[in-house]
Amino acid sequence: xxxxxxxSARLKIERADQHISDLDREFRSLIxxxxxxxxxxxxxxxxxxxxxxxxxxxxxxxxxxxxxxxxNLRTALDHMTAEMVTRDGGTQNRNLRFPTGSxxxxxxxxxxxxxTPSQVxxxxxxxxxxxxxxxxxxxxxxxxxxxxxxxAALTPTFRVTHVPRMLVxxxxxxxxxxxxxxxxxxxxxxxRLSPGMTLEMxxxxxxxxxxxxxxxxxxxxEPVLPTLRKLSHSVRxxxxxxxxxxx
Numbered sequence: 549x550x551x552x553x554x555x556s557a558r559l560k561i562e563r564a565d566q567h568i569s570d571l572d573r574e575f576r577s578l579i580x581x582x583x584x585x586x587x588x589x590x591x592x593x594x595x596x597x598x599x600x601x602x603x604x605x606x607x608x609x610x611x612x613x614x615x616x617x618x619x620n621l622r623t624a625l626d627h628m629t630a631e632m633v634t635r636d637g638g639t640q641n642r643n644l645r646f647p648t649g650s651x652x653x654x655x656x657x658x659x660x661x662x663x664t665p666s667q668v669x670x671x672x673x674x675x676x677x678x679x680x681x682x683x684x685x686x687x688x689x690x691x692x693x694x695x696x697x698x699x700a701a702l703t704p705t706f707r708v709t710h711v712p713r714m715l716v717x718x719x720x721x722x723x724x725x726x727x728x729x730x731x732x733x734x735x736x737x738x739x740r741l742s743p744g745m746t747l748e749m750x751x752x753x754x755x756x757x758x759x760x761x762x763x764x765x766x767x768x769x770e771p772v773l774p775t776l777r778k779l780s781h782s783v784r785x786x787x788x789x790x791x792x793x794x795x
Contacts, residue, residue, distance in 0.1 A: 553791045554631055560624035561784050567617035568776050574610055575773060579757045582706060586749055593743060602706040606759075611701040617776055618702070621783045622646075622694040625687065628787050629662075629673070632794060638664030648678045648691045655679040672793040676786060686782045689766025702764060704772050708732050709758040713750035 552558065585601045625646035633644060644662065649655025659674045678684035678691075696702065709732060716725040724745065749755060761767050767775050 553795065554628045554787050557624040557627040557631070557787050558784075560620045560627060561780060561787070564617045564620035564624070564776075564780055564783075567613050567620065568773065568780060571610065571613055571617070571776070572773055574607075574613070575759050578604070578607075578610075578759070579706075582757060584706075584708075584757075590743075600708045604706075606703055606705065608701075611703050614702055614704065614772060614776070615697040618690065618693050618697055618779075621779055622690055624783050624787065628790060632669050632672070632790070633662060633664050635794075636664045636666045636669050638662065638666075638669065646678075646687075646691075647673055648688045651679055652677070652682065655682070668794055672790050675793070676789075684782075684786065686779060687786065690779050690783070692765045693767070696764060702761065704759050704761055707758050707760050707769070708755045709771075710756035711749055712753035712755065715748050715750065717746045717748065719744045
């Protein structure tokens with residue numbers, strides 16, 4: 549049986565998906581066994597913010613697995629590009645890689661810089677638009693993630709993402725407002741209340757916790773697992789689209 553087109557790229561994606569599945573199991577265990585402290589902090593104007601501090605740090609193994617998943621996805625794109633050029637009779641060199649660009653001009657220049665005798669390869673890559681605001685923008689940010697991970701581990705953080713019930717109390721302790729199903733964008737609420745008011749969670753109803761990226765390019769404070777799954781889908785779809793384009 550003839551080998552599948554872009555077989556090594558597809559194997560890299562499968563390996564990334566295995567890492568993502570491992571992370572899913574680890575995340576669920578971490579969140580279920582996590583404990584936290586809730587307190588009200590006040591800004592300079594006396595307005596309250598509900599702060600959530602988690603007791604456990606993120607295990608180093610988790611950060612390594614995230615890096616492995618990201619690297620395998622990015623490497624799949626490089627394998628695909630190298631195989632395209634090889635099949636087309638082009639030139640392999642140490643600078644050959646899946647093209648990206650900070651804008652359309654830079655991206656198209658990177659595509660045209662690939663040494664290959666056929667315009668089919670160049671056209672297939674150019675159509676992907678791997679630059680900010682292009683169709684393949686997510687692959688541009690995947691490359692940024694991979695580059696960042698090569699220099700420092702992408703350490704995610706715990707975060708409260710949803711609170712079933714939150715109370716706003718006045719100075720005398722009376723409840724001024726009861727809010728149901730509150731979504732929280734970070735580890736503290738962004739509510740701007742009057743000085744003297746306090747915030748508190750209903751401790752009888754457990755909040756929903758998640759694991760998010762830190763301040764990384766492209767995906768700041770985005771949830772790790774959904775982001776990795778979307779990236780895996782984007783890479784797999786890219787490989788399929790390119791395979792169809794060149795055959």
